[in-house]
Amino acid sequence: MTVKIGILGYGNLGKGVEFAIQQNDDLELVAVYTRRDPTSVKIATEGVEVRPAANLETGDEPIDVLIICGGSATDLPEQTPKYAALYNVVDSFDTHARIPEHFANVDAAAQQAGKTALISCGWDPGLFSLNRLFGNCFIPQGKDYTFWGKGISQGHSDALRRIPGVADAKQYTIPVPEALEAARSGKNPELTTREKHTRECWVVLEEGADPAAITEQIVNMPNYFDEYDVEVNFISQEELDRDHSAMPHGGFVLRSGQMASGDSSVIEYSLKLESNPNFTSSVLVCYARAIARLSAEGVTGAKTVFDIAPAYLSPFDGEYLRAHML
Amino acid sequence: MTVKIGILGYGNLGKGVEFAIQQNDDLELVAVYTRRDPTSVKIATEGVEVRPAANLETGDEPIDVLIICGGSATDLPEQTPKYAALYNVVDSFDTHARIPEHFANVDAAAQQAGKTALISCGWDPGLFSLNRLFGNCFIPQGKDYTFWGKGISQGHSDALRRIPGVADAKQYTIPVPEALEAARSGKNPELTTREKHTRECWVVLEEGADPAAITEQIVNMPNYFDEYDVEVNFISQEELDRDHSAMPHGGFVLRSGQMASGDSSVIEYSLKLESNPNFTSSVLVCYARAIARLSAEGVTGAKTVFDIAPAYLSPFDGEYLRAHML
Numbered sequence: 001m002t003v004k005i006g007i008l009g010y011g012n013l014g015k016g017v018e019f020a021i022q023q024n025d026d027l028e029l030v031a032v033y034t035r036r037d038p039t040s041v042k043i044a045t046e047g048v049e050v051r052p053a054a055n056l057e058t059g060d061e062p063i064d065v066l067i068i069c070g071g072s073a074t075d076l077p078e079q080t081p082k083y084a085a086l087y088n089v090v091d092s093f094d095t096h097a098r099i100p101e102h103f104a105n106v107d108a109a110a111q112q113a114g115k116t117a118l119i120s121c122g123w124d125p126g127l128f129s130l131n132r133l134f135g136n137c138f139i140p141q142g143k144d145y146t147f148w149g150k151g152i153s154q155g156h157s158d159a160l161r162r163i164p165g166v167a168d169a170k171q172y173t174i175p176v177p178e179a180l181e182a183a184r185s186g187k188n189p190e191l192t193t194r195e196k197h198t199r200e201c202w203v204v205l206e207e208g209a210d211p212a213a214i215t216e217q218i219v220n221m222p223n224y225f226d227e228y229d230v231e232v233n234f235i236s237q238e239e240l241d242r243d244h245s246a247m248p249h250g251g252f253v254l255r256s257g258q259m260a261s262g263d264s265s266v267i268e269y270s271l272k273l274e275s276n277p278n279f280t281s282s283v284l285v286c287y288a289r290a291i292a293r294l295s296a297e298g299v300t301g302a303k304t305v306f307d308i309a310p311a312y313l314s315p316f317d318g319e320y321l322r323a324h325m326l
Numbered sequence: 327m328t329v330k331i332g333i334l335g336y337g338n339l340g341k342g343v344e345f346a347i348q349q350n351d352d353l354e355l356v357a358v359y360t361r362r363d364p365t366s367v368k369i370a371t372e373g374v375e376v377r378p379a380a381n382l383e384t385g386d387e388p389i390d391v392l393i394i395c396g397g398s399a400t401d402l403p404e405q406t407p408k409y410a411a412l413y414n415v416v417d418s419f420d421t422h423a424r425i426p427e428h429f430a431n432v433d434a435a436a437q438q439a440g441k442t443a444l445i446s447c448g449w450d451p452g453l454f455s456l457n458r459l460f461g462n463c464f465i466p467q468g469k470d471y472t473f474w475g476k477g478i479s480q481g482h483s484d485a486l487r488r489i490p491g492v493a494d495a496k497q498y499t500i501p502v503p504e505a506l507e508a509a510r511s512g513k514n515p516e517l518t519t520r521e522k523h524t525r526e527c528w529v530v531l532e533e534g535a536d537p538a539a540i541t542e543q544i545v546n547m548p549n550y551f552d553e554y555d556v557e558v559n560f561i562s563q564e565e566l567d568r569d570h571s572a573m574p575h576g577g578f579v580l581r582s583g584q585m586a587s588g589d590s591s592v593i594e595y596s597l598k599l600e601s602n603p604n605f606t607s608s609v610l611v612c613y614a615r616a617i618a619r620l621s622a623e624g625v626t627g628a629k630t631v632f633d634i635a636p637a638y639l640s641p642f643d644g645e646y647l648r649a650h651m652l
Contacts, residue, residue: 016585016587019585019586019587020585020586022586023466023467023585023586024466096652099648099649099652100645100648100649103648120652125652127460127464127593129651129652130636132651133636133637133639133640133647133651134453134636134639136640136651137612137639137640138453138605138608138609138612139608140349140350140608141349184598186598186600259342259345259346259349259601259604259605259608260345260346260348260349260604261342261345261601261604263599263600263601263604264600265597265598265599265600265601265604265605265608266597266598266599267595267596267597268594268595268596268597268598269593269594269595269596270593270594270595271591271592271593271594272510272512272591272592272594273589273591273592274512274589274590274591275585275587275589275591278585278586278587278589278591279464279585279591282464282465282466282585282591283464286463286464304644304647304648304652305636305652306635306636306637306644306647306648306651306652307635307636307637307644308635308636309632309633309634309635310456310459310460310631310632310633310634311459311632311633313459313460313463314459314462314463314632318630318632318633319426321459321630321632322425322426322429322630322632323425323426325455325458325459325462325632326422326425326446326451326455326630326631326632
């Protein structure tokens with residue numbers, strides 16, 4: 001079964017989906033849909049059209065799954081329910097606190113239209129969520145630890161750039177090695193926010209801006225920086241562009257606890273990614289495959305990674321998987 | 327929904343299942359079934375009966391799932407198909423090469439009887455298999471690495487004990503730290519058998535046995551030891567019992583490769599277990615919960631961990647899982 005895929009939005013994630021499709025022979029990119037002028041969007045795949053997003057509204061575009069590559073703040077809350085009424089869809093909605101609301105909206109639209117939708121896919125939420133679930137099942141009495149990084153946090157980089165006097169900035173979230181070791185110890189330590197992560201800032205100042213005053217503003221910024229040990233570095237735009245343009249990320253999910261017999265178990269899952277959007281996209285296309293299959297089986301409504309049997313993610317059949325991967 | 331569980335076989339794994347049920351309020355141990363004289367088997371749970379395995383043959387025992395805790399060499403190939411014709415069952419069949427044949431036998435029996443059966447559950451096969459599958463999906467062009475240990479290998483310990491002149495023995499499989507680091511590097515190294523693991527033997531000699539001759543036999547034993555760097559230690563039975571009676575285990579599954587864009591991704595999954603059988607049992611009872619639910623939904627036949635949507639493993643409902651773990 002070939003799965004015909006449409007990409008809505010051609011930013012870092014949309015480009016990543018295009019790359020990921022190249023590594024999966026059973027997936028076919030049908031079109032990239034954009035809200036921009038389609039003639040202004042150049043994509044990498046030859047022979048594939050860029051079409052106006054408005055074309056999707058007929059519900060007639062020849063795609064099995066639409067992968068919606070918008071932002072969680074404003075795009076996805078509107079787009080995913082809208083397009084789930086017209087197509088099978090996958091999104092990477094990552095505002096954890098608003099997932100129940102988003103799920104309900106998408107589920108209602110998809111159920112009514114007989115479509116299948118997967119929300120909040122990627123690695124967190126996504127693969128990290130799976131490992132939190134597995135960990136809590138297999139070690140029912142224990143503690144969860146999630147560490148992020150070393151990697152670029154878009155949210156924290158944006159927060160730096162909103163400070164008057166800051167021309168540009170990148171922020172790395174870095175797990176504290178001693179905290180990671182403590183979580184791995186099997187002793188279920190309590191770890192504070194400050195103990196778990198440090199934050200490393202690379203800041204380009206506007207002309208005449210006062211570095212001392214800006215450092216003060218950064219380290220005291222509520223929610224974003226005030227509970228962390230923060231390192232602030234001032235560099236030129238050239239240096240920022242040269243040394244901090246990549247989008248690495250990753251992290252660790254641990255579950256640690258005691259069996260009823262008293263012996264400890266520790267489960268650790270980690271990712272080390274040179275490109276956050278390209279790996280995320282690779283996860284999205286596998287779940288798009290799963291959604292196409294579930295839809296073909298008559299399953300409808302909103303799903304999350306928790307609802308997808310792992311075999312649906314693979315291009316191989318059950319017999320192959322049992323013989324080679326079990 | 328309370329899931330009523332029967333345990334067949336009361337060795338280390340059966341005892342572990344009994345422990346694991348204590349940590350899951352929705353699971354109830356109904357009875358332990360044994361081929362031994364039931365009066366000779368003392369179990370830990372008050373008020374629960376030990377019954378003859380023969381009682382199971384009526385198909386009328388009041389259980390939702392039978393967890394079959396026998397050995398893979400001779401018990402499970404016979405027991406799992408037999409009991410899958412009478413009850414929903416879960417086993418931990420771990421002879422990788424014979425999984426396709428075992429699956430077919432169990433599937434035929436379960437399909438005919440309208441029962442649901444999960445085979446090859448635990449951590450390898452089981453959780454490690456899931457991570458091999460996930461890794462191959464999300465990093466389609468890459469390499470797999472599985473490391474086991476540090477932990478007791480029953481198969482290798484048994485092989486030592488079969489040598490004439492050996493009174494008792496334990497064997498630890500130990501990952502080589504440098505190989506683990508190489509696998510983590512994202513450079514997809516080729517690693518030989520010898521480079522990946524070392525084998526540490528603790529041997530009690532019979533009176534008059536020649537340690538040099540036995541060391542020679544061990545290090546040259548085909549398949550088990552000849553391809554590894556092996557350390558042989560001779561100790562007394564008292565020392566073996568005092569220092570090597572625990573059953574720790576664990577290991578690492580890595581998948582490393584390049585996205586179409588050329589950037590590397592590394593996924594690592596690891597377990598560190600003070601008790602191999604007790605953690606394995608904790609996994610088994612979660613899959614027993616899933617099998618009971620699938621059976622209630624009318625799903626029949628043989629399944630593996632690849633076929634089970636993660637949400638089925640948890641005592642919590644979808645709404646709770648989305649709000650707390652996604």
